[in-house]
Amino acid sequence: MTEKTNELKRRTFLKQGLTGLAAVGAVPGALKAAALGAATAAPAAAKPIVRTLGRTGLQIPVVSMGVMNADNPAVVQAALETGIVLLDTAAGYQRGRNEQMIGQVVAGRPRESFMIATKVPGPNREKSLQGLNGEALEKAFLAKFDECLGRLGLDHVEILYLHNNSAPEHVQNPAIIGALQKAKKAGKARFVGITTHSNEPAVIRATVGTKAYDVILTAYNFRQDYRDDLRKAVAEAAAAGLGVVAMKTQAGAYWDKEKQQPINMRAALKWVLNDPNVATAVPGFTTFDQLKEDWSIVTDITMTPQELKDLRLGEQVAGLYCQQCRRCVPGCPKGLPIPDLMRSYMYAYGYRNLQAAHELVGSLEIEGDPCGSCASCTAVCAKGFDIADRVRDISRLRAVPGDFFA
Ligand code: SF4
Numbered sequence: 511m512t513e514k515t516n517e518l519k520r521r522t523f524l525k526q527g528l529t530g531l532a533a534v535g536a537v538p539g540a541l542k543a544a545a546l547g548a549a550t551a552a553p554a555a556a557k558p559i560v561r562t563l564g565r566t567g568l569q570i571p572v573v574s575m576g577v578m579n580a581d582n583p584a585v586v587q588a589a590l591e592t593g594i595v596l597l598d599t600a601a602g603y604q605r606g607r608n609e610q611m612i613g614q615v616v617a618g619r620p621r622e623s624f625m626i627a628t629k630v631p632g633p634n635r636e637k638s639l640q641g642l643n644g645e646a647l648e649k650a651f652l653a654k655f656d657e658c659l660g661r662l663g664l665d666h667v668e669i670l671y672l673h674n675n676s677a678p679e680h681v682q683n684p685a686i687i688g689a690l691q692k693a694k695k696a697g698k699a700r701f702v703g704i705t706t707h708s709n710e711p712a713v714i715r716a717t718v719g720t721k722a723y724d725v726i727l728t729a730y731n732f733r734q735d736y737r738d739d740l741r742k743a744v745a746e747a748a749a750a751g752l753g754v755v756a757m758k759t760q761a762g763a764y765w766d767k768e769k770q771q772p773i774n775m776r777a778a779l780k781w782v783l784n785d786p787n788v789a790t791a792v793p794g795f796t797t798f799d800q801l802k803e804d805w806s807i808v809t810d811i812t813m814t815p816q817e818l819k820d821l822r823l824g825e826q827v828a829g830l831y832c833q834q835c836r837r838c839v840p841g842c843p844k845g846l847p848i849p850d851l852m853r854s855y856m857y858a859y860g861y862r863n864l865q866a867a868h869e870l871v872g873s874l875e876i877e878g879d880p881c882g883s884c885a886s887c888t889a890v891c892a893k894g895f896d897i898a899d900r901v902r903d904i905s906r907l908r909a910v911p912g913d914f915f916a
């Protein structure tokens with residue numbers, strides 16, 4: 511897409527959707543939107559709902575941006591001009607290009623007008639950190655974080671997360687905690703946190719127990735079978751002063767692989783924000799229309815009876831969202847990382863993000879056709895997924911060169 515096209519789309523979007531907030535100054539966008547709303551002619555625009563991110567004290571509109579899948583800087587720019595303040599990225603997204611794109615978008619903007627969260631994985635996910643301990647691990651982790659700052663072109667971020675934790679011990683590693691505290695002390699990260707999208711309640715409780723973190727970014731959506739326990743864990747974190755951010759709120763975006771049945775995005779987003787202990791959500795969007803749709807709920811998160819119905823709460827629909835419950839794993843004699851493969855499948859078919867799917871599949875220790883030697887599949891999915899079919903389908907991505915998606 512050319513810059514001219516981007517600019518045209520951006521302008522059209524702003525013209526159609528919102529109140530011309532292009533002249534964003536030193537005040538964070540949403541707060542400025544509220545101020546402008548109050549100052550302009552009737553009817554007075556409703557104010558964005560802004561919540562406090564736990565003990566960080568950061569004031570953030572309930573809708574933020576998960577930038578992971580976005581590759582159009584004009585959409586990120588439009589998000590900031592619309593009133594979104596927090597941009598959520600990670601070292602690994604698009605092999606660093608996601609951070610670079612954000613760096614280009616925020617360059618020259620008043621630093622206090624936006625917030626950045628980025629993520630660095632620990633040894634449980636990052637191969638180059640495996641086998642390292644103590645000072646060596648601390649140093650290597652911090653070097654990875656410095657690379658993030660370099661790509662972003664910033665001297666600090668608001669939140670540095672330890673990325674992708676699925677077990678209590680992942681967040682309890684003393685060398686990683688030491689590294690995060692050093693990043694904070696050096697002023698490179700104002701606050702530190704963890705991310706989790708598997709075994710979330712246990713990881714959240716362990717995080718609270720360390721007393722070392724300020725923020726938790728957790729998968730949280732209406733499809734999770736264990737959402738009641740997750741809600742309790744989130745409440746415990748909030749009571750301990752941690753700020754909670756929700757991700758994976760759209761639960762796969764579609765009910766079906768063929769993309770014929772979209773999930774009601776507004777309803778899904780409102781559902782998670784109806785938990786008052788969630789300060790903000792980071793739905794991933796890639797287009798101006800999706801930005802408009804997500805932002806449209808920022809002033810009113812009341813759920814209508816139809817929206818509640820659309821979420822099909824309590825129904826055993828397979829869909830694309832894997833619960834990461836691991837109940838299938840013991841049934842696979844090869845011990846395949848089925849939950850990761852199913853997450854990758856969701857990235858490919860739900861979010862249509864082949865690059866993220868490719869990166870995740872590529873990071874797993876599996877053969878080209880992992881199910882090839884199995885006459886029949888003995889791994890049973892609690893949600894009714896045809897596991898072997900999905901594993902075979904998604905593992906084909908391993909044969910595709912990474913540059914193909916660049
Ligand atoms: S078919 Fe694949 S997923 Fe199923 S048991 Fe065999 S190796 Fe495991």
Ligand code: SF4
Pocket residue numbers: 831832833834835836837838839848849852890891892893894895897
């Ligand atoms: S594939 Fe099914 S059983 Fe396995 S982790 Fe996902 S939802 Fe649970």
